[in-house]
Amino acid sequence: MSSRDGIYDVNPVVKEMVRFVLNLRQRVYVPAGRLAGLIDFPVPPNSSMRKTGSKTLRHYYVSGVACYMPIATMALQQGVRLRSKINILDFGCGVGRQLLHFTRNFPAPSYFACDVDHTLVDFIARSFPAVQSRVNKFDPPLPFDAESMDMIYSVSTFSHINPEHQGEWLRELYRVTRPGGFCFLTTEGWTAFEVLRGMFPSEAATAELRSKGILYKEYDFFQPVKNSKSLSPVLSTLVGIDKSYGATVMTPEFIRENWTRAGFEVAAIIEGIIDCRQDLIVLHKPA
Numbered sequence: 534m535s536s537r538d539g540i541y542d543v544n545p546v547v548k549e550m551v552r553f554v555l556n557l558r559q560r561v562y563v564p565a566g567r568l569a570g571l572i573d574f575p576v577p578p579n580s581s582m583r584k585t586g587s588k589t590l591r592h593y594y595v596s597g598v599a600c601y602m603p604i605a606t607m608a609l610q611q612g613v614r615l616r617s618k619i620n621i622l623d624f625g626c627g628v629g630r631q632l633l634h635f636t637r638n639f640p641a642p643s644y645f646a647c648d649v650d651h652t653l654v655d656f657i658a659r660s661f662p663a664v665q666s667r668v669n670k671f672d673p674p675l676p677f678d679a680e681s682m683d684m685i686y687s688v689s690t691f692s693h694i695n696p697e698h699q700g701e702w703l704r705e706l707y708r709v710t711r712p713g714g715f716c717f718l719t720t721e722g723w724t725a726f727e728v729l730r731g732m733f734p735s736e737a738a739t740a741e742l743r744s745k746g747i748l749y750k751e752y753d754f755f756q757p758v759k760n761s762k763s764l765s766p767v768l769s770t771l772v773g774i775d776k777s778y779g780a781t782v783m784t785p786e787f788i789r790e791n792w793t794r795a796g797f798e799v800a801a802i803i804e805g806i807i808d809c810r811q812d813l814i815v816l817h818k819p820a
C-alpha cells in the first residue's frame with residue numbers, strides 16, 4: 534500500500550455525492566442549451582464523459598468529430614460503402630463520442646457497439662436505441678458472430694490494452710470482420726508519446742520505444758482502485774477491467790511487423806491524425 538491508496542477508499546455515499554455534484558451543473562446547462570437550440574444530440578452524464586477523457590461537453594463533441602472524420606475519410610477512401618446497409622461495430626464505444634457522428638452522418642448502416650463498462654453501455658442503449666449495444670467481457674470473445682461486421686472501428690482502446698492481450702484481441706476482431714472488411718484502430722505512437730512524457734520521462738523509455746517498438750506502463754491508480762472496497766461503478770474508470778490497465782505506446786514499425794500475425798494486412802498507418810494525437814491503423818481482412 535502506498536500513502537496515496539487511501540484517497541481511493543472513500544465512502545460510497547461520498548462518491549455518490551461527488552457524482553451528483555458533477556452532474557448537477559449539467560442538469561441546468563443542457564436543458565438551457567436545448568432550449569437555445571445549441572444542443573441537439575444525446576448528452577452523456579458528466580461523470581461518464583469524464584471517465585472516457587472528456588471534461589467538457591465541448592471537448593466531447595469537438596474531439597468526437599476530430600476522431601470520427603479521419604476514420605470516415607479513410608473508410609470511404611478504402612471503398613467501405615458507408616451509405617449502404619452494412620454492419621459497423623464500435624469496439625470500446627465509451628459514451629459514443631464517435632458513434633454520435635457516424636450515426637448522424639451515415640444513417641444507412643446497422644450499428645453495433647460494445648464496451649466492458651456497463652454504465653457506459655447503459656447510456657448508449659438509452660440514447661441510441663437503433664444501435665445494438667452489448668457489454669463484453671475484458672477478454673475475448675465478443676458477443677458477435679464470426680464474419681458479421683463489414684467494418685470495425687475502435688478509438689483509444691488499443692492504447693490501453695496491455696501488450697499481453699493485444700494479440701488475442703486482434704485475432705478476435707479478425708474473427709468478427711467479414712472477409713474483405715476493414716478495421717480502423719487508433720493507437721498511441723510517437724505523436725502521443727510527446728503528450729505522455731509525464732508517464733515516460735526518462736531517456737531510457739525513449740530508447741526502449743525506439744528499439745522494441747512498444748512501451749507499456751500500468752496506471753498508478755490501477756492497483757489502489759482495484760483494491761478499493763468502495764469502488765463506485767459510476768465514477769471508476771475501471772468498471773469491467775479485470776487485468777492490468779495502462780498506457781501502451783507503439784511505433785508504426787512494431788505494428789507492421791506484429792499486427793499482421795492475426796491475419797490482417799496493414800493497409801495504412803497515418804500518424805497523429807486522430808484528434809492531433811493518436812495514430813490511425815487501417816487493417817484489411819483479405820477476401
Ligand SMILES: C[S@@+](CC[C@H](N)C(=O)[O-])C[C@H]1O[C@@H](n2cnc3c(N)ncnc32)[C@H](O)[C@@H]1O
Pocket residue numbers: 584585586600624625626627628629630631647648649650653669670671672687688689690693
Ligand atoms: C479512452 S476510452 C475511449 C472510449 C471511446 N472509444 C471514445 O473514444 O470516447 C476507452 C474505452 O475502452 C473500453 N475498454 C477497455 N478495455 C476494453 C475491452 N477489453 N473490451 C471492450 N472495451 C474496453 C473502456 O471501458 C473505455 O470505455
